[in-house]
Amino acid sequence: MTVFMRDLTRADVERMTNKTVPANATSVTRLTASRLSAVSVSSSLPTVIVAGWAGKFSDRFGRRLCAVLALAGGVVPIAGAAMVASCSLPWWWLLVFNISSGLGGGFFVFLATSFAYIADGVPPAGRGSAFAWLDAAIMGVGALAPALGGQLIKRLGFAWVYTGCAGIVVLAALLIVCAPPSAQPAVPPYAWSEWAASFTPSLLLRRMRRDLRGGLSWAYVAFFLTMSANFTIPQIFLLYAEQLLGWSASQIGDWLSIHFVVNALVVFAGNPVASLLLGRRASHIEMVRFSLVGPVTFGILLAALPSQTIPHFCYAGLPLLALGFVSIPSFRAIFSSARDAAHQGEQLSLIAALESLPQLSFPQGQRSCDILVQ
Numbered sequence: 001m002t003v004f005m006r007d008l009t010r011a012d013v014e015r016m017t018n019k020t021v022p023a024n025a026t027s028v029t030r031l032t033a034s035r036l037s038a039v040s041v042s043s044s045l046p047t048v049i050v051a052g053w054a055g056k057f058s059d060r061f062g063r064r065l066c067a068v069l070a071l072a073g074g075v076v077p078i079a080g081a082a083m084v085a086s087c088s089l090p091w092w093w094l095l096v097f098n099i100s101s102g103l104g105g106g107f108f109v110f111l112a113t114s115f116a117y118i119a120d121g122v123p124p125a126g127r128g129s130a131f132a133w134l135d136a137a138i139m140g141v142g143a144l145a146p147a148l149g150g151q152l153i154k155r156l157g158f159a160w161v162y163t164g165c166a167g168i169v170v171l172a173a174l175l176i177v178c179a180p181p182s183a184q185p186a187v188p189p190y191a192w193s194e195w196a197a198s199f200t201p202s203l204l205l206r207r208m209r210r211d212l213r214g215g216l217s218w219a220y221v222a223f224f225l226t227m228s229a230n231f232t233i234p235q236i237f238l239l240y241a242e243q244l245l246g247w248s249a250s251q252i253g254d255w256l257s258i259h260f261v262v263n264a265l266v267v268f269a270g271n272p273v274a275s276l277l278l279g280r281r282a283s284h285i286e287m288v289r290f291s292l293v294g295p296v297t298f299g300i301l302l303a304a305l306p307s308q309t310i311p312h313f314c315y316a317g318l319p320l321l322a323l324g325f326v327s328i329p330s331f332r333a334i335f336s337s338a339r340d341a342a343h344q345g346e347q348l349s350l351i352a353a354l355e356s357l358p359q360l361s362f363p364q365g366q367r368s369c370d371i372l373v374q
Contacts, residue, residue, distance in 0.1 A: 035091055042095045043077065046102025047109065048353045052198035054105040055112060055349025059342060060190060063117040063182040066105075066345065068173050070113060073104020075169040082162035111138070112352035115332055116344040120184040124337040128284055129271055131329035136268040139325070143260035185341050198346060200353050207350065216338055220354065222288065223331045228358040229295060230324045234259065237302075237314075245311060255314065262318040263325050270326035287330035294323025 058066035080097030083089060115131060122130045152161050197203065208217050234256075241247040241255070274282040274290050282290070298320040305313055332351060339347040 039094050039098055043098035043102045043106060044108075044356045046099055047106045047356055048200055050103060050105060050200070051109055051112070051349045051353035052200040052203040052346060053195065054109040055116070055346035056190065056195065056198045058113050058116060058345030058349070059184070060187050063113050063120070063184065063345065064176055064179060067110055067113040067117070067176050070105035070107070070110035071169055071173040071176070073101045074107045074110060075166050075173075076101045076104070078162050078169060079166040082159050082166060085157070085162060086159035108352040108356050109349055112349040113345060115336070116184075116348045117182050119336045119344045119348070120182045120341065124333070127336055128287065128330045128333035131332045132267055132271060135325070135329050136264040139260050139267060140264035143257045143264070184344065187342050200350065203346070203350055204354070207347075211338065216334070219331065219334050223335075223351070224354055224357060226288075226291070226324065226327055226331070227355050230328075231358040233295060233299070233321065233324070241314065245314075258315065259318055259321070263322045266319055266322035267325050267329065270323070271329075274326075284330040284334050288327040291323050291325070291327035291330075294320040294326075 054066060054070065077094065077097040077100075080093060084091070084093050111134075114134060118130050118134065119127055152164075156164075197206070204220075208220055211217050211220070238247075238252055238255075241252065247255075270290070271282060271287060274287060278286070298317050301313065301317060301320075302310065332348065335347055335351050336344060
């Protein structure tokens, strides 16, 4: 999306300034950054608003139906980007498509429904490990985008790449339709007042007040801070690598691919390794504490090491950076265990909204553009 938006913006700048020479890189970067931030917020903000309702919908009508509807919303911006690329539509159509996707729940609600599907069939003590499998799979697949995206775009173009991605989402929806029903309990119809009470901001405040008595409010704040750190630290590091180490776009793409692979391996192995070190099964709270060691150590070493060793440390230190993601399945298991089986969808969709908040508080457009613009 960053490269696609950059090309759209460069064409707009050249058209507005009536220039046939390449547009000024700085002006393209700044305008692209603001547009990417707008696109990110246009999807994340509606998702935050509807997440509570989507979770209650999955509790009432089933995980599969909610997941398919969320994927139907998720395919809209992908197919929309293909239309923008093939029909030369204005960039603001991307905002329209992303708002539509966010109002349908998008991929955050789809993932929350997937985690609720797992929670329906796994007892609370085993949910951390079960959630880790899905988190590791998501991160592992994420490694393919930096590695293959550039080559596919060069060979096929944006329109065909986005069309192919939309087809993959449709295939995923068909697989969900064929999946066995969830083991969730039957839930009676909700009153309108209950639906209104699931408006995400009010639901979050109500849950935090209620969990304050159970000593769980710290987890909401800690989860938000953890997700913010996991989201921003790699982006800040990439700015550092591009501006001070002189990394090219291909070097950054290679680093991102390796970063995602290491994340997947560390998340998958985190609980077994921690349990081996402790001599017993690690609790969810211990996994959260264990995960704090890595990113803090990575930051301290990055600041303290001599400049000539930093390029090597950027790769050698990836397992430390990946430790920050080990706590995510444990956080989800803590939140999941705090609600009964009849409210797993609502609870995990609320956590999905909390997970997407860093994208609103720290928009990614400027960082991505500064990294990839040539």
